Amino acid sequence: MEISEVFWNASIAELKRGYVEDPDSYICLLCGENIQKGIIYPYEGTLYEAEKYMQIHIESTHRSVFDYLIALDKKLTGLTDHQNQLLRLFFQGKSDKEVQKELEIGSASTIRNHRFLLKEKERQAKTFLVLMELLKEQDKHAPAFLPMHRTAKMIDDRYNITLEEQQEIVKKYFPEGSSGRLKAFPPKEKQRLIILREIAKRIKGEKTYDEKELNQVLSAVYDDYVLIRRYLIEYGFLTRKPDGSQYWLRK
Known part of the structure; x- marks a missing residue:
């Protein structure tokens, strides 16, 4: 999603x-x-x-x-793994001493210093947010970029694509419309991301599929449904049980 x-x-x-x-x-x-x-x-x-x-x-x-x-990718939150862990413990209401004991680092004063650094990050974030809000009022040429799906496993420059480019790629690979069959599986990462997003829309979010049911859905899109299934998992749209007996959309 x-x-x-x-x-x-x-x-x-x-x-x-x-x-x-x-x-x-x-x-x-x-x-x-x-x-x-x-x-x-x-x-x-x-x-x-x-x-x-x-x-x-x-x-x-x-x-x-x-x-x-807090479960979002670090490229969306801007948090390091350590900061993420600290915030989780602080949110649980744990004291500095309890956090220090659980993480087994430094002392209670070390944890207080981490709190200070997080507060500094908050101030920086507020300043940056205001700057971007002011920029939006003046920048008339900023394009609308492809939004990231929450369960993405790889967040990188493949998302550096505008909504206009997305529409062009969908039209190219789904000549009969996005509900039709896929003409070919794209060779480029950005194009694959866009096509997989379109295919994922055909999988019901509230349903758990067995392998046969999922293959039926994907084979209506593309002959090599095994390839599509593998990439849907690789790109974070789909997940499955270790034995491959059940599949469902990641949320």
Whole structure:
């Protein structure tokens, strides 16, 4: 699943709560779930109005916004593995002494220093965010780039492609439309990413497939469905059980 433009365009307050509101519904920024206003939703024997149900959805599906964000690729968060680990422990409410003991590093004062460095990173991030917001008001030539999917295993310059280029590549390799058959499997990484994203849309996110069922879906796209299946896994769109008995979309 890709991280949508709705996610990237959301305010800090909206990102913190994990959803945005439009005139008719609440939309989960983490998975795109749409909760319609004016409907009462049941959950574990209790009825909830739409906004409260959205909050329950985030907790039951994603645990928390923090858990979702901290699990993103380091190229999206800008965090090192060590910083990621520290933030997880701080979020759990652990003291400096407890964190130091669990990580087995330095002393409690070492952990306080890490807190200071994280605070400095926060200040830098705020400054950069304001700079980019001001830039958007003046830069009339900035292209719209292909959004990254959350489960991507490789985040690099293959995402350096505009939405206009994406449309051209889809048209080239799906001459009958994106719901038709694939003309050929692209040789270039950027093109493969775009084509695999289109193919992944045909796999139902809520369904678990056995190998035969998945092969039927993919063979309707391309004769070499084994190749497509392998690349869907390699690029982080699809996952499976170790024995290959079940497949499902990564979320």
